[in-house]
Amino acid sequence: MTQAINEIRAQFPALNQDVNGKPLVYLDNGATTQKPQSVIDALSDYYRLNNSNVHRGAHTLSDRATQHFEDARKTLQAFLNAKKAEEVVWTRGTTESINLVAATWGRQNIQAGDEILVTGMEHHSNIVPWQMLCQQTGATLRPIPVKDTGELDMEAFASMLSDKVKFVSVVHVSNALGTINPVEDIIKMAHEVGAKVLVDGAQAVSHWNVDVQALDADFYAFSGHKLFGPTGIGVLYGKEELLNAMPPYQGGGEMIEHCSFDGTTYNVLPYKFEAGTPNIAGAIGLAAAVNYLNGLDRVVLEQHENALLVRANELADQIGGIRKVGTAPKKASVFSFLLDGAHPADVGTLLDQQGIAVRTGHHCAMPVMNQFKIPGTVRASFSFYNTMDDVERLFAGLEKAKMFLL
């Protein structure tokens, strides 16, 4: 395994550098992942050789750019096991994907008296768009309670379901706690009362291959930059019949079929939702990331990530003074914690001085932090390119931080 991981690490230039005089230990993969050389090359090749606007092609470069851009969509379709490429809408990321659904499906289908359910562990990007929709429509947003372990209270969820519930929007993997939510069950239960479901997959797709048809998700959202691809590109998957029935999101070029002052008709899927010049390089770069992942054994790599998490838990118990936040039995490789008596930001600064990158703070999930009555946590989020040595360095770093802080 060590050799395989070292070979993988050699593909990620940013991992192979010193930071503050120490070899970098990058444990902030929940915020964004590093990029393999093939993604960097795809971006550079696009700008060096094929840079042109898409779908406007009166010339060879434009045809090439369009081909690569649409091939990228097919790569993402296969990655998600979507039925059709038209069901893959390019967005700027998870945030825009969720806003798109709230603004279009939401405004068309939600009325005063309706209920929208999210979980108590959502990222702000899966709370605020629904709050805005509720303010506009008079609907009510209700959070599904979270237990002290960081698991969803599924009994409470069952009791909240009724024919008033029109939409359920849930995070697949919590960025703050690492909890893997039982989205298959949630989707089935929500469908039984006629509600549609969006899954925020921002933190899931980097750990395993998601199959949107097997899940029967109505919508699935994620960001390219958390999947080893570029920033500024993401995906909204939606079932074709739902996307077809939805009004457009933004107006502009690309999204029209015919435009006149007497009225405008809209383009077919997915272009109806892609107003303006898209992030062409981003889409191509994201497809390069997916192609890179397709060459790896993701099942074995997920086991490796789990082993890193197990080791982190062992070392935390050994050094003591660590409060774990999020102890659900089903977790992705996210280790969120507090060092007793120390502010998370101070811990983060002391780790950074030792070349160890973690995230500290509320992780854009203030409601769940409030529930645990903490201002935030220190979060080490592992990816497959992290090593056991990285985990050891984290805890050696924490021992040092303790000497300074306590």
Ligand code: PMP
């Ligand atoms: N949802 C979750 C669970 C996340 O972790 C994040 C990013 N931290 C987002 C949504 C938002 O993603 P983005 O900022 O890339 O749109």
